[in-house]
Amino acid sequence: MLQELKEAYGFIFEDELIEEINSVGKLQFIGAGEKIIEIGDYVKMMPLLIEGAIKIMREDKDGDELLLYFLERGDTCAMTLSCCLGQTKSEIRAIAERDTKLIMLPIEKMEEWTTKYKSWRDFVFESYHVRLSEMLDTIDTIAFMNMDQRLMKYLQDKAKINQSEVIAVTHQQIAYDLHTSRVVISRLLKKLELDGKIKLQRNSIEVMEL
Amino acid sequence: MLQELKEAYGFIFEDELIEEINSVGKLQFIGAGEKIIEIGDYVKMMPLLIEGAIKIMREDKDGDELLLYFLERGDTCAMTLSCCLGQTKSEIRAIAERDTKLIMLPIEKMEEWTTKYKSWRDFVFESYHVRLSEMLDTIDTIAFMNMDQRLMKYLQDKAKINQSEVIAVTHQQIAYDLHTSRVVISRLLKKLELDGKIKLQRNSIEVMEL
DNA sequence: AAACCTGTGTAACCCTTGTTACTGTAAAAC
DNA sequence: GTTTTACAGTAACAAGGGTTACACAGGTTT
Numbered sequence: 001m002l003q004e005l006k007e008a009y010g011f012i013f014e015d016e017l018i019e020e021i022n023s024v025g026k027l028q029f030i031g032a033g034e035k036i037i038e039i040g041d042y043v044k045m046m047p048l049l050i051e052g053a054i055k056i057m058r059e060d061k062d063g064d065e066l067l068l069y070f071l072e073r074g075d076t077c078a079m080t081l082s083c084c085l086g087q088t089k090s091e092i093r094a095i096a097e098r099d100t101k102l103i104m105l106p107i108e109k110m111e112e113w114t115t116k117y118k119s120w121r122d123f124v125f126e127s128y129h130v131r132l133s134e135m136l137d138t139i140d141t142i143a144f145m146n147m148d149q150r151l152m153k154y155l156q157d158k159a160k161i162n163q164s165e166v167i168a169v170t171h172q173q174i175a176y177d178l179h180t181s182r183v184v185i186s187r188l189l190k191k192l193e194l195d196g197k198i199k200l201q202r203n204s205i206e207v208m209e210l
Numbered sequence: 211m212l213q214e215l216k217e218a219y220g221f222i223f224e225d226e227l228i229e230e231i232n233s234v235g236k237l238q239f240i241g242a243g244e245k246i247i248e249i250g251d252y253v254k255m256m257p258l259l260i261e262g263a264i265k266i267m268r269e270d271k272d273g274d275e276l277l278l279y280f281l282e283r284g285d286t287c288a289m290t291l292s293c294c295l296g297q298t299k300s301e302i303r304a305i306a307e308r309d310t311k312l313i314m315l316p317i318e319k320m321e322e323w324t325t326k327y328k329s330w331r332d333f334v335f336e337s338y339h340v341r342l343s344e345m346l347d348t349i350d351t352i353a354f355m356n357m358d359q360r361l362m363k364y365l366q367d368k369a370k371i372n373q374s375e376v377i378a379v380t381h382q383q384i385a386y387d388l389h390t391s392r393v394v395i396s397r398l399l400k401k402l403e404l405d406g407k408i409k410l411q412r413n414s415i416e417v418m419e420l
Numbered sequence: 421a422a423a424c425c426t427g428t429g430t431a432a433c434c435c436t437t438g439t440t441a442c443t444g445t446a447a448a449a450c
Numbered sequence: 451g452t453t454t455t456a457c458a459g460t461a462a463c464a465a466g467g468g469t470t471a472c473a474c475a476g477g478t479t480t
Contacts, residue, residue, distance in 0.1 A: 058346065060354045068349070082339040091346055114331060121324060121331075128338040129292040135345040136268065136301055139278070143352050143389055144270045147467065170427060179353055181468055186428060188467095202427065202476065357437070380457065391438060396458060412446065412457065424479070432470085439464070449454070 001027045005103065008050050008073055017117045021048070025103040036094040043083040043090055045104040049075050052100025053161045057093040057177075066142075067154070067177040069134045070097060070161045078131035081124060084110055097161060148188045150178055152209075155198060159207045166206045211237045215313065218260050218283055227327045231258070235313040246304040253293040253300055255314040259285050262310025263371045267303040267387075276352075277364070277387040279344045280307060280371045288341035291334060294320055308372060358398045360388055362419075365408065369417045376416045 002022050010018065025048070030036055037043065039059055054071040056079065071077060071094075079092050084107040113120040141150055154177065158167050171189065175182045189205070192198045199206040212232050220228065235258070240246055247253065249269055264281040266289065281287060281304075289302050294317040323330040351360055364387065368377050381399065385392045399415070402408045409416040 058349060058353075060350055062354075064354055066349070066353050078338075079342060082335075082342050085335050086339050091343065115328070118325070125292075125295050125334075128288075128342075129296050132289060132292050132338075132341065132345070133301070135342070135349070139268060139276070139345070139349060139352070140270055142349070143268075143276045144272075144274055172427075182428085183430085183469075184467060187430080190429075200428085382457075392458085393439075393460085394437060397437095397460085400459075410458085422480085424477100426475100426477085428475080429473085431472090434469075435467090437464100437466080440462085442461085443459080444457105445459100446457080447455085450452080 001025070001103070004050050004101070009048065012074075012123055013119045014117060017113065017119055020109070020113070021103065021105065024109060025105050028102055028104050030096040030100040030102065032096050032098050032100075034096045036096060037077075037080065037090050037092070039090055039093050041090045043080050044107060046080055046084050046107055046110060047077055048103040048105065049073055050101040050103060052102075053097040054100060055095050055097045055177075057095065058091075059093060064179055065176050066179045068092065068138055070157065072161065075130070076123075076127050078127045081110075081127060147178070147180060147184065148191065151185065151188050152192060152197065154178060155192075155205060155207050156210055159210060165208075165210065166204055168204045170203060211235070211313070214260050214311070219258065222284075222333055223329045224327060227323065227330055230319070230323070231313065231315065234319060235315050238312055238314050240306040240310045240312065242306050242308050242310075244306045246306060247287075247290065247300050247302070249300055249303050251300045253290050254317060256290055256294050256317055256320060257287060258313040258315065259283055260311040260313060262312075263307040264310060265305050265307045265387075267305065268301075269303060274389055275386050276389045278302065278348055280367065282371065285340070286333075286337050288337045291320075291337060357388070357390060357394065358401065361395065361398050362402060362407065364388060365402075365415060365417050366420055369420060375418075375420065376414055378414045380413060 002018075005018060005022055005025075009021075013021070026045075027050075028047075030052070036047070036054060049071055051073055054077070056068045056071065056077070058066045058068050077094060080090070080094075082088075083090055114124065141153060145153070151174070154174065155167065158169070159165055171185045172182045174189075175185045178185070189198065189200060193200050197207075197209050199208065212228075215228060215232055215235075219231075223231070236255075237260075238257075240262070246257070246264060259281055261283055264287070266278045266281065266287070268276045268278050287304060290300070290304075292298075293300055324334065351363060355363070361384070364384065365377065368379070369375055381395045382392045384399075385395045388395070399408065399410060403410050407417075407419050409418065
């Protein structure tokens with residue numbers, strides 16, 4: 001674990017902190033599609049993403065869903081952070097977008113490290129900063145863009161996070177992520193294909209413009 | 211200033227920190243409607259809200275606006291916080307919703323206090339936490355609610371923040387805040403009035419259900 | 421091979437929201 | 451008092467997106 005830890009976080013954390021993380025953290029593997037945290041769960045561990053990608057979803061009382069953003073290597077879940085420090089339940093659902101490797105940290109250490117390590121403090125602040133920006137971006141997207149633009153952005157983001165122009169996804173799944181209906185997605189995808197921006201296959205989509 | 215400072219933040223900050231804030235902070239009065247921060251501004255000071263209310267707006271490249279949330283006494287602008295620590299430009303616009311009293315803190319102190327005072331650290335973390343929650347709430351609103359529901363929520367929020375059932379606002383102003391058109395707002399307001407939820411007057415609206 | 425399931429394409433229709441245009445009216449400016 | 455200006459009401463229409471319904475195509479199961 002130490003090696004991977006250093007690769008992903010060595011430039012950020014001082015050596016002593018890396019040691020500590022290495023000794024108290026638990027390496028964990030999550031298969032693509034597996035759920036990591038559910039809404040309402042009490043958060044007992046804080047994840048550091050080593051490899052892979054996680055998608056963060058929001059859901060309202062009626063069960064309507066919406067993709068908030070993706071997390072990548074070097075990210076942590078500020079939402080979880082927030083929950084840890086506040087001892088509250090999770091407001092979001094986290095699902096592995098790809099096979100994912102992460103280090104789980106006991107939340108007791110959070111407080112301690114915050115006092116002890118400047119690099120940890122900076123990391124936490126930076127995480128919050130990045131997350132707020134990401135949330136602003138999400139708001140911009142749903143507030144100011146039409147569904148066809150949102151769809152194209154979604155496909156591009158998803159291609160990027162999965163490091164492949166061909167993304168494996170069904171129209172129904174996209175509809176869930178964008179909080180709309182399958183018919184609408186099929187309709188808009190066909191339009192995008194006619195515009196030469198994507199190519200449709202069964203169960204997958206090739207994105208031509210990245 | 212000391213007295214007001216203690217009233218608003220005495221329960222949170224240790225005495226020594228209150229002293230420091232008192233000595234380096236500059237008390238500032240902002241009239242209702244005045245702009246505090248514009249998008250793209252470099253943030254040189256961090257505000258602590260003592261009294262009044264501030265509305266935080268987002269704007270996209272086409273000039274389309276959207277109200278994100280209100281700040282109240284005891285709040286600070288996490289977005290500004292974020293900018294201070296990251297030395298980046300403001301992503302949002304802040305406008306005094308009512309006559310507002312706030313303490314401006316030089317950002318150099320942020321780093322120092324973060325190391326020195328646990329109460330300050332906790333305050334910063336708590337601010338981020340509250341702000342993320344507020345952003346989630348904003349996302350829920352625009353993603354999952356129809357315009358009539360959003361409008362009613364807007365009126366209720368605005369009544370609450372201004373501590374009055376009668377709010378002084380034009381249909382056009384509401385349209386800007388909710389990123390829609392005046393005609394749509396007039397239409398929906400009339401419907402809400404017929405439902406007995408509000409009473410319309412020129413330049414003001416009385417909210418019956420709080 | 422037949423039956424079945426899942427994913428996709430498409431038409432027809434409806435509701436919500438956005439747009440344009442015009443009217444009236446209160447308040448402010450002259 | 452008359453003229454302007456800002457605000458509000460409303461109709462008519464357009465567009466985006468949600469809904470329902472049905473057809474069909476690949477795979478999978480039996």
